[in-house]
Amino acid sequence: MFKITKISKKSIYIFSFILSSIILNPQIILSQSNQFYLKEHLVVDLFTSTEWMRCSVGQRWNGETCIGKIISLNHEQMDEVLRIASDQLGSGWRLPTRKELESLVCKDCKIPKIDSKIFPRTEPVPYWTGERNKFAKKHYWSVNFYTGNTYGRFYPYQSLAVRLVRDR
Secondary structure, eight states, X not given: OOOOOOOOHHHHHHXXXXXXXXXXOTTOEEOTTSSEEEETTEEEETTXXXXXXXXXXXXXXXXXXXXXXXXXXXXXXXXXXXXXXXXHHOSOOBOOOHHHHHTTBOTXXXXXXXXXXXXXXXXXXXXXXXXXXXXXXXXXXXXXXXXXXXXXXXXXXXXXXXXXXXEO
């Protein structure tokens, strides 16, 4: 026989909020790692307090997956990309920091080294960060989703894939 203990109003409120959020918005799904939750074309990263686009630049979310071709861009093209993202999806979009982009690497995943349920159709290629390499000031950091490694050897005029992020 179970004994019912006293439950605080705050606990009931939190449980009700979570349950109603899941029932009323079935697009929100908690990931197994509890680092991310999904909301349509966006991914909320609870570790870095950021919000990611599920699709790489050039792709779009069709309600189930990312479709279209990833566009490789150089740093000179970023202002235009960020302006378009802000016009269409709200303000605050930017290139991720090295640490933020590294947090998406899934060491246990096959190639690409990212959780494809959370970030579908990510290509196994280097992705830009907005962070300069302090040791080689002409280069920017990138994260390669083929290897899961970070490299600080790309010049800003080179074209790489891009995934945008914004602060929450």
